[in-house]
Amino acid sequence: MTTSIDNKDCEQEQQMSNPSDRLPYHVSFNDDQKQQRHNSVNPDEPLPSSSRHGSLSSVEKSGRFLVVKPAADVPDIDEHDTSENSNDHGENERTPLQAKGDISVDFNESIFEEHDHRPRTVLDQLYNYTGGIVPNAAEAEKQPAAVQQSSANLGTIFGVYLPCVQNIFGVIVFIRLFWLIGIAGVLQTLLIVIICSLCTLLTAISMAAIATNGIVPAGGAYFMISRSLGPEFGGAVGILFYLGNTFAASMYIVGAVEIVVKYMCPEKCRLFGDDVEIPFVAFNHYRIYGTILLLIIGACVLIGIKFVTKIAPISLCAVLLSILAIYIGVVKSSFSPPDLQICLVGSNPSHLIKSNVLYNDIKRYCHPDKWCSRNNETILCPLYSAICNKSTNTFCSFERITESVQAVPAVPGLKDWQLSENLFSHFRREGEIERDIKGDSSYEVVAQEVTTFLILVGIYFPSVTGIMAGSNRSGDLRDPSRSIPRGTIAAIITTSIIYLSNVIFLAACTHSTLLRDKFGDSINKQLVVAVLAWPNKWVIMIGAFCSTVGAGLQTLTGAPRLLQAVARDDLIPILGPLAKSYRGEPVPALFLTLLICECGILIADVDKLTALLSMFFLLCYGFVNLACALQTVLKAPSWRPRFRYYHWSLSFAGVCLCIAIMFIASWYFALVAMLIAIVIYKFIEYKGAEKEWGDGIRGLSMSAARYALFRVDEAQPHTKNWRPQLLAFINAHKADDDEAYIIRHPKVLNFLYQLKAGRGFVVAASILEGDYLDKHQYIDPVRSLLKASLAQAKVQGFVEVLAAKDAEDGISALIQTEGLGGLRPNTIVLCWPIHWKKDFESYTADAFIRTIAIAEARQCAVIVPKNIDNFPDHKQIQEGTIDIWWIIHDGGLLFLIAFLLKRNKVWARCRIRLFTVAQLEDNSVEMKKDLEQYMYQLRIEAEVNVVEMEDQEISAYAYERTLKLAERVKLLKGLKLPDKELQLQAKGFERRASKPQIFMESIVNSQQRLTAPEESNDQYQYTFTPNQLENLKNSITASSMRKMHSAVRLNQQIRERSSDAKLVLINLPSPPAKHSSLAAYSYMEYVDALTEGLDRLILMRGSGRE
Known part of the structure; x- marks a missing residue:
């Protein structure tokens, strides 16, 4: 029986087996041999030993497979013997087989025994879940092929859906969503959620189209934008996306610290004697604890990505359990509300009394009585004392509102009247309890900042970010073209439904004044969502803390890798040192990220951080939509996304919506973000990013140029519109004893630069005398020389190099044919031949005069600088x-x-x-x-x-x-x-x-x-x-x-x-x-x-x- 390495059989075997279990090679048979093998081979008997590739010693049974043990005389496999594999672009690649050497028995056994592995269970996938944290493209390339193949086996749920859900849910849903409902009301809060979710949904549709148009490596939005809009936009948006992720880490850390300091241990966590209820004292606590937590998280990231990925399942479980606890608590409150009350004074408006004023005992001290008993002593009631703040014998206005003092349930349960009471907004200024009604912050809950619809949009928007988590892992997905669109859109729809339902449920079962209590001062500094949750408030507080810390940990792991990806693309030279790695970790980028994150922690205000990072994410999402819209409108041949449910109008609407939300949330932060993007864009453009990524901006330029050329009339322009369109002949010749070309009179380029006020185009042309077949290898070097010389002289123009039998024919050809449509040179620039007498026998004078005659016949003007080497350069300012x-x-x-x-x-x-x-x-x-x-x-x-x-x-x-x-x-x-x-x-x-x-x-x-x-x-x-x-x-x-x-x-x-x-x-x-x-x-x-x-x-x- 003969054996052969057969490519077709390999493909059949691979189609029959699981894609993750494909073999690098195997033993196959031709048709006659297969039939003979089917009829005669017994698994319990050894095979014959004759083979043109050597002798097969024996066949052993291992599980369901036969292990073929080759003898020692199996010949080497030449590495030039290759098999053809088709990549995702349809191009054939030739992949070398195993290196020369004997095929070991153990290696074959491991190949066949791999099929006996049990399929991965849901628990295995959850245990190995990484939460969207993956090595960057450079690190992935260094991994063994077997590891890469096994990792590229994630489906939609664990590869895209759950990472997106985990990254979308953040600190805002736990510590700010209820407050947004109390301030904006149900109707406007629903509008805020719908606007922000619609923005991310449109972005996800555009992202799905881009992500399914080829292969997107690790890097997510940065790679999609840079490869779609070009290096300038890519670098600018990459830096903004990086800053957004870095400040998001600051927000997560400050939010986690707020949960600890405000709700988990408000007394024991004090570092100073002052009450953390005072804003600037609370911010100082956030700065100190936030810095400590940042150092801990930074140390975890520094340990390595493998350690960080082990925490991802914990964070995911914390998020899911916390959301589930809220829903169970809402349902439970309808028939068994929590035993929690708040103290209100007055009816319209109602003054919400702080619980610490009443010694955190609402039931006992929320009444209009003047005298109370405490510890067997008669004292002035705390409510009366707080409101009157006078001696016991002084008449107080409190007596006029004694009938309005009442202790009401904080969470009455699902009630329709409660929902109707929370429908409308209660926007306030700082220090007010209602619009235009001042309150006393010493004993009642008042607004601590100005609130408007626009401000609340900026605060809420970070709670819908995180939609790029799936696209970051495109290299690890079994089928990215299906998983990314489905998983991302499903995650957005799921989280949006949860947000919308939370708005309605929280408004229907929670008292309206309590919803406006931002830090739970009326309920003994408890988190409002926590008191609603089942079975205990600690489920929410611990879950919120774990999910927030986990989100911060993942963000600080991904942000340095994003910065390293930008640095490795060499778009911004100053970022060059950040491209280095130590032990596979982007340590320099990590240290810079920690420094910037610390700056965000020093802001110490979650609301301000949310408005800031919203700008960066919105600008990034806007460019994703712009990239999709441009590619769709330009109809580039390479634009063939597998995702079909997109349209340029949806992407354009996404661009407009992103810009609108930016200026709605904070117009000054929006201007700052745009200014940063413009500065980075112009810097990359000035440095000249030498990247050819086939971007849409160049396609847009080509379409605009095509349109403009058709619009330009080929007839002669009016004298008022005439401007010099220069065709300059540059003498490029070989240096002595050198193959390299040099420009004989470089000052002519300075002269062209000094004529740039004409706003015409410039073509720098050079003639290589000789046959094209002999000179074609020199054309590209001379063209590169001319381009570099034009750039050095700061001349924006085109380059043309022509091989002709003699200079006269080449010049004549260029004067006649140069240009396109109505855009043709009308002025010829050539230097005076200073050695014409010496070179008279070489017909230099003849060529010069014929050039002038040809230009005259072509109705072109002629400019002849004489003694061009004496002309000034850019720095030699002339006076005279x-x-x-x-x-x-x-x-x-x-x-x-x-x-x-x-x-x-x-x-x-x-x-x-x-x-x-x-x-x-x-x-x-x-x-x-x-x-x-x-x-x-x-x-x-x-x-x-x-x-x-x-x-x-x-x-x-x-x-x-x-x-x-x-x-x-x-x-x-x-x-x-x-x-x-x-x-x-x-x-x-x-x-x-x-x-x-x-x-x-x-x-x-x-x-x-x-x-x-x-x-x-x-x-x-x-x-x-x-x-x-x-x-x-x-x-x-x-x-x-x-x-x-x-x-x-x-x-x-x-x-x-x-x-x-x-x-x-x-x-x-x-x-x-x-x-x-x-x-x-x-x-x-x-x-x-x-x-x-x-x-x-x-x-x-x-x-x-x-």
Whole structure:
């Protein structure tokens, strides 16, 4: 009989067996062998020993299974032999089999004998219940595979439902719910419960959708939000969720201490002589005892998670027994009410007398008599003495209300009249017994704080939190997609029903004035819910204390792990040290958590703590709803949750409800929480979180960008809307003897940053010369280099890297194709080739001139910084002038660039000066006045100067038609001025034209003289040797002497007036109409002569659309 490791049979075996008992491998047979095995194998007889994998020595029976004992010659299993397993995303993973080595008999026995284990009972599951405390994702990965597999076997009840129920029920239900009923009344209390429960129900629906859309590791809300909304929102909400859990621990600890100090041992637990009834004395006790309890809980957490999980079943049982005791007590009170009375004076309103005033003996001393007997002595009755507080012979107003003194049952039982009496609210201010009625706190129960509906919402909301306990354990659930939605929603519905029924039952069986007694001062400082419970008040007090301490212990165990998860994601660098663990415990995060928790304990007021932590939880829940709403609206292909009962409108309603409750409960705490979230968000955004989690915010940005691109018209924008959309060519080349690329002129990035006031987009492009197949491996490194350089220069822009056979083709391709829809570059930025003479043989000048020609054909403006390495960086603030030499009218690009540069801090202290050129025949005074008016119309402050030059000195620019009067009239038309102003300006130009005909003839003559040599040269083609090329350069220089003379004269004028300027802006002359190497060389020589001696210079050529 042959044996084989067969993957298909493995899958069949696994489907037949319990998922928790799947074997890592097993011995299987083919079809013929299976039939032979079925017919011939006897469990009591040994198997044959022949096998292609070795010899099988024997088969022994162990329980219901056959234990196959391989012989010693079983060959090694190569770790490259793998089986395919399918993960939750449907992707195939190849999992290696056992390492090479002999398969031991004991190991096989343990595999087969595992099936004989008895199934886990309910008591076993309850004993192993952890209450939602699980290791974080990093710790879970370190656990053995067998442990992980066995732990991922929790169902809905023990995996989600009970942890949520335990975390939802907290201290509020025991020490504040009855008081809320007495203050707000039944109707408004029901409304508070419904609003808060609806908020958590909507959040649970959104959470169920997110949790069933893939795998959610330990971390709960933080992982759901960060992986749905991105690292910025995830980090902000993660910190807020952490703070909410930490302050929740403070609330639990202060609540536990309040139960002890106020109700369990009010006399023996005093540390000072003062009565703990005084608020500030009670708070001091809470601070001291709370700190001690915090240290004890911290020590328990420090011992380890295994120790903490053993306490979880005790806390769960305490919660369930306490709730059950309340219901039994309510039912019992209907036929056997507790023997407990309260003393009331007056009817409308009723004054509730403190029991200690009556020596804690209501039956004996709650009467209107003046004299009483105590310890065989006649004394002034305590009630009379407390109210009158006068001598025995003085008349007291007490005599007028003697008929209203009565001792009534504190818990009369279930009565319909009692429920109707508690229907409506009794909101009070501090020191009042009813609205606008002051009381005397020395002998009667009065309000200790201001109460409104809004305040009570903030106090109650923490009693519905804790819904994330199930999602935190998604890795331990047998079927998270079913357990998380069902368990969480069922827990919310269960607890909401319990809360709603408690409101009705407590109101129906408890006296209304007693419900308003917050600390039980009228019943000998007993907890109101405790006196109602069955069989004894200590069931509630001990149960409430244990459940509260247990909740605090679990919260202090989970909060450091949440903080450690945020730290390990490296979103906030300052949290880096908190990512460390010692003995598997997040010790640094724990110490910080204890410190923050101590700050909450020092507040010492449960009501204020509830309002504070409500903000953190509400903000967290709001972002969960926002994440679900965004993912649903964007309809991302990856959004495929198994939970189907969700809708974007429900999630959006959850967002609105969370924000509303935040501002209803405490608007200033809400603003503080939002401010913290904004600061953390901007900090993470500023630091640049390098995380790619496929979040919804990026999806929203993509949808918004798609919508905006479709809205942008591809037609040319109006001149008022024109702004420079820059396509900057960056020269990236390899360093000497190094494979790494560097940027040759990094200062050009600083120049782009200084133009950011234009609010256009920037594309930094680089060309890699060569075939794409040879250069493709360098594209990503160069792209990363450009991105890093842009970030360092603080330029927000895009990066494009293109591999082309030569730079000229690459530049042409980018100018033609860069952009999308109506969002395309309209301005080309490229540096002046400073080594063009040295590299003339490599056609640098040709490529430069062709780039300008292509940009002109593409109707793009061109900006050419010259001597770019001399330009300032961000820190070099300039003081001086920015000089504009306006010779060619090409759309006003010179003025716009000067204006944008001046809006940057580097150039903000510089003045703008405008220089223009006039002939001797022009009226310079009037021209200057017109230009000043022109600059005023442009709303640009500039000093105007007119430079007079003879005709032959400006002949080189004559063919650009820059000084023709017709062009100046055309300029005014381009400004879209009103007709009246346009006529006045045009007439002014025409009136001051002295000799237009003679001027035009001189321009034409000059143009013919200067362009004739070039045109004759362009008729021929040459093949050059190096010597011939040098001789040709000399001949070109000789033939262009007259043209160079005009450039030198204009350069002399510029240097005389702008030698001290911090920046000079000048028009870029047009390239030669007919392209050739001779014309290119002549053009480059001409521009060099024109700009010689200028330190910082920008040559610009507009497109006429600016």
